Amino acid sequence: MEDNTLVYQALGHFTLKTAHQQIETEAGNLILIRKNQLGELTKVPTDGIGYQTIVIRLKEDLLRQIALEEQLDIKEKYTGEGAMLIKGNDFMHAFFQSLLPYVRNPEKKITTSIGMLKVKEAVYLLLDMLPELKTFLFDFSEPHKIDLEKFMVTNYHYNIPVEQFARLTGRSLAGFKRDFQKIFGMPPRQWLLERRLIEAKHLIGKNLKPSSIYLELGFESLSHFSHAFKKKYGSAPTEWLPQS
Known part of the structure; x- marks a missing residue:
């Protein structure tokens, strides 16, 4: 995962396993995944219902644009976990419900302008729920030489x-x-x-x-x-x- 990634679990069971974490989620919850890491994904459908996730890649150029618009100057480097489970609320559920028609009708491709607006909306909803995510989302430092x-x-x-x-x-x-x-x-x-x-x-x-x-x-x-x-x-x- 080269970009910060937001995963919404609509149906079924989802497991993310990285070198340092394992997170599981059911329908209605979200996982926010940190950029520049590797992970294994396990997807299990619910009997008689199926499996469905919506994945939003939070590309750095868009996050930089939001940081400029909001005059955010994040100096500290993010040092927390590589992924986190987030309990969905009514606003986030409604947001993802607005995306489902595009998921269910892939031939009706979402336009670039609408897509950008939707991604920005997701970021603002995340910040409204958890203001402390600013460091997670807006740390633009380059990955250092790791071991x-x-x-x-x-x-x-x-x-x-x-x-x-x-x-x-x-x-x-x-x-x-x-x-x-x-x-x-x-x-x-x-x-x-x-x-x-x-x-x-x-x-x-x-x-x-x-x-x-x-x-x-x-x-x-x-x-x-x-x-x-x-x-x-x-x-x-x-x-x-x-x-x-």
Whole structure:
């Protein structure tokens, strides 16, 4: 999630899991997610009703515009949690109800001007509910260089481009590759493949089927996973399953 993101749960059950948090929400509540982080989303429909969320990306250029209009000068850096659960109120429920016709009729695309107005309305409603969100929303400082080794060991299983890993660790692509080589002794793509295959072998040894783990480990397809695994370990992943 490169932008601050607001998620409204209309139907069903939603779980967000990051390296440091797990938040679950039911229909009627919201989750506000901090920019520049990775997370796993689990979506479970309600029996007989279904599943529906509305997701609003709070892009930085729009937030900067609001900060200028409101003459907000936020000097402190946000240091709180990466995501927070927010209980919806009547005003927020009414706001999202106004968006449902666009969700239910995707062919009626929302115009850019209306879309911008709606996003601004969401921001003002959030600030009205929780004024302390100013620091969360209007911290425009660049992501600092975080601990690269710790970040990669925690997040290697996410299937995202190397360029995005670089941005999330506060580095240019060239700087990321240079720092990565110093820490791990190999290029990022090679290390990611090695690390995922090592974990795959460990999980298969615990009797987890390859078809149940390849996506969670960042592989795009089962065939890609099986080919890479066989190339490294000499036989197909199913052959490493414990004998019953």
